[in-house]
Amino acid sequence: MDPRQVLIRPVVSEKSYALMSDGKYTFRVHDRAHKTQIAQAVEEIFDVKVRAVRTSKVRAKPKRRGLTTGTSRSWKKAVVQLAPGQRIELFEGAAVE
DSSP states (O other), X not given: OOHHHHEEEEOOSHHHHHHGGGTEEEEEEOTTXXXXXXXXXXXXXXXXXXXXXXXXXXXXXXXXXXXXXXXXXXXXXXXXXXXXXXXXXXXXXXXXX
């Protein structure tokens, strides 16, 4: 799988920005991607050294709008910890603003 297909987009939340101080970055990833693929994709795209990858499935939530009911999509999240001294510049500029 191509690295651009593995990483879908970064997760932008207060919790994900709090983790950045520890060198951990959160991404939405392809449902079938495994930890090795995620680590290789982050290393290739951002030119950093990955120390650990933790994944979790975010379950679908029931949603309602008027009389119409449904669910949001389920998706896979990966928290990538970088080696000490490494950082992704793309995120650092957004966190300062």
